[in-house]
Amino acid sequence: MIRDLSLKIRPGQITAVVGASGSGKSLLAHSILGILPYNSRMEGKILYDGELLTPKRAERLRGKEIALIPQGVTWLDPLMKVGAQLEKGRKDAGTKEKCRQALERYGLGADTEELYPFELSGGMARRVLIASAVTEKPRLIIADEPTPGLDARAAARILGHFRELAEEGAGVLFITHDLELALTVADRVAVFYAGETIEEADAEDFSDAGRLRHPFTRALWNAVPAHGFRPIPGAQPYPGTVSEGCPFAGQCGKCREECRRAEEIPLEPFEGGMVRCLYPERRTAG
Amino acid sequence: MKHRLQFTAKKLLRMALLLLGVSFASFLLMCASPLDPLQTNVGQTALGSMSREQVEKLEEYWGVDAPPAERYLGWLKDVLHGDFGVSLLYRQPVLEVIGQRLANSVWLLLAAWIISGVLGLALGAAAGAFRGRWPDRLIRGYCLLISSTPAFWLAILLLLVFSVWLGWLPVGLSVPAGVDAAAVTLADRLRHAVLPALTLSITGVANIALHTREKMADVMESDYVLFARARGESERSILLRHGLRNVALPAVTLQFASISEVIGGSVLVEQVFSYPGLGQAAVTAGLGSDLPLLLGITVITSAIVFGGNLAADLLYGAVDPKIRRRAAGR
Structure with a gap:
């Protein structure tokens, strides 16, 4: 369950959503696409291009306009050749040409079309998945953990492709658990905690813990190896298990009485970003 | 090539061991049978009126006094020379009896096998695709009901409804009674085969449909189906392009594995319909202590079932791209 999620994705920008596994990041991606499982329920509004994004x-x-780039090769039909999957069953010359070009753009030759998913290497599979998004001209690209298991260099190359897509005018939603990785490419970063967005800020703000607003974001910053590798004590509650008060209350060093009792803590603008906290951290010089 | 040869050799060896085991097991069961072949086949009254020599002759014919090990080894030796012996009841070579019976049964078995496979696949795929909704519940309910129904009971039920009450179809046998063999038409044979084939098909469907449903439901919840949906493929296209493709492989295995069920089911069903097929011959041979015929039938049907599984293995290799590509690269 995700609740109180708000997020803006702008064209030409990469917005990263950073959250621990199990915090509901993939559900976010699936709800935008309208492919949530039948046993789930969604409330709230998604606006796309200023208009309500209904399931229809x-x-x-x-x-077409919204494309998903999934996590890995298991998202391809194991018994279907790559080319046939990209073409989605259409056999006309135009579709074939578009798919060939999309693969070529990522350095994959026409012979890739004849391969089955199990014959792809990890990096190739990743490029095939990106290519699958650009067979059309997407305006919103949702990349759900697109780089697991890749070393830093390979991941940087993949992220470079996203930057390219953003520069062509698409909005990119980059979902990851890796804050450092997100910061290498994102323009805006939204931090996810127990199914809520708790802070949304420019990527620059993350250059310095003193510019971050939410206690969790600061703690997350400090947990990054380059910044001291200090872990956050305690564990994140599973999304949907906290019914009242701030979900971070259990792990927060600055928690006060009101934080536990507040019915709803809104996401509010604060010093140039957005934060969901009754007592956000003030900017400190540093 | 070497790989293929090894594969074939291994399979053949396994088949030989299986047939040996099956024939031995049937032999042991037959030995353990409490039926006295003389009393069953000749009758108490007839036996009583016979002279000592006559009875001894009969005992020798039915092999009553011969030690079991000697009988089995004798049978085995003959079979290895290609001689399946002579049926004690029919007084014809066993292979001839089996040939005639199989010719009667084969269309019945084949029809049941194909109908249950195709229908089972279709129903299972539909149930899996509509998991949790009414088509699924309907199909699953039907399958569970049928799985818990004995085939012979269903046979009697159909017999009652279609032959006795409605009178649409004949009560039994494979051809009309009292008609010259030359005058029997194909339509006659078909009419007689409908009910047994129907019984076998109905019972066969359940198993295949339930397995296919499970697989289809897994496929429909897989990442790749989710991705196909995310990429804007229609539900119809997903079902036809991804669903059926991924269900096809397990379906092939299931279809060939079900040969044994069809043959097994035919034993009882043919008995109910007095259909003179292989299954009925098996029952007659078993009850009549016709050792050569019974062993012959078990060995031949086991070989057919084994052949079916072998065919599934080979087809799997031809259908699965992983195995196919590996074979090509070798």
Whole structure:
């Protein structure tokens, strides 16, 4: 369950959503695409292009204007050749040409089309998945943990492809658990905690812990190896298990009585970013 | 090539061991049978009116006094020379009896096998695709009901409804009674085969449908189906392009594995419909202590079932791209 999620994705920008595994990041991606499992329920609004994104509209747009780049090779049909999967069953020359170009753009030759997913190497599979998004001209690209298991260099190359797509005008939603990785490429970063966005800030703010607003974000910053590798004590509650008060209350060093009792803590603008905290951290010089 | 040869050799060896085991097990069961072949086949009254020599002759014919090990080894030796012996009841070579019976049964078995496979796949795929909704519940309910119904009971039920009450179809046998063999038409044979084939098909469907449903449901919840949906493929296209493709492999295995169920089911069903097929011959041979015929039938049907599984293995290799590509690269 995700609740109180708000997020803006702008064209030409990469917005990263950073959160621990199990914090509901993939559900976010699936709800935008309208492909949540049948046993889930969604409330709230998603606006796309200023208009409400209804399930009907999502169905029309997905695969065309909105594209998903999934995590790995298991998202390809194991028994279907790559080319056939990209073509989605259409056999006309135009589709074939578009797919060939999309693969070529990522350095994959026409012979890749004849391969089955199990014949792809990890890096190739990743490029095939990105290529699958650009067979059309997507305006919103949702990348859900697109770089697990890749070394830093390979991951940087993949992220470079996202930057390229953003520069062509697409909005990119980059979902990851890796704050450092997100910062290498994102323009905006939204931090996810127990199914809520608790802070949304420019990537620059993350250059210095003193510019961050939420206690969790600061703690997350400090947990990064380059910044001291100090772990956060305690564990994140599973999304949906906290019914009242601030979900971070259990782990927060600055928690006060009101934080535990508050019915709803809104996401509010604060010093140039957005933060969901009754007592946000003031900017400190540093 | 070497790989293929090894594969084939291993399979053949396994088949030989299996047939040996099956024939031995049937032999032991037959030995343990409490039926006295003389009393069953000749009758108490007839035996009583016979002279001592006559009875001894009969005992020798039915092999009553011969030690079991000697009988089995004798049978085995003959079979290895290609001689399956002579049926004690029919007084014809066993292979001839089996040939005639199999010719009667084969269309029945084949029809049941194909209908249950195709229908089972279709129903299972539909149930899996609509998991949790009414088509699924309907199909699953039907399958569970049928799985818990004995085939012979269903056979009697169909017989009652279609032959006795409605009178649409004949009560039994494979051809009309009292008609010259030359005058029997194909339509006659078909009419007689409908009910047994139907019984076997109905019972066969359940198993295949339930397994296919499980697999289809897994596929529909897989990442790749989610991704296909995210890429804007329609539900129809997902079902036809990804669903059926991924269900096909397990379906092939299931289909060939079900040969044994069809043959097993035919034993009882043919008995109910007095259909003179292989299954009925097996029952007659078993009850009548016709050792050569029973062993012959078990060995031949086991070989057919084994052949089915072998065919599934080979087809799997031809269908699965992983195995196919590996074979090509070798």
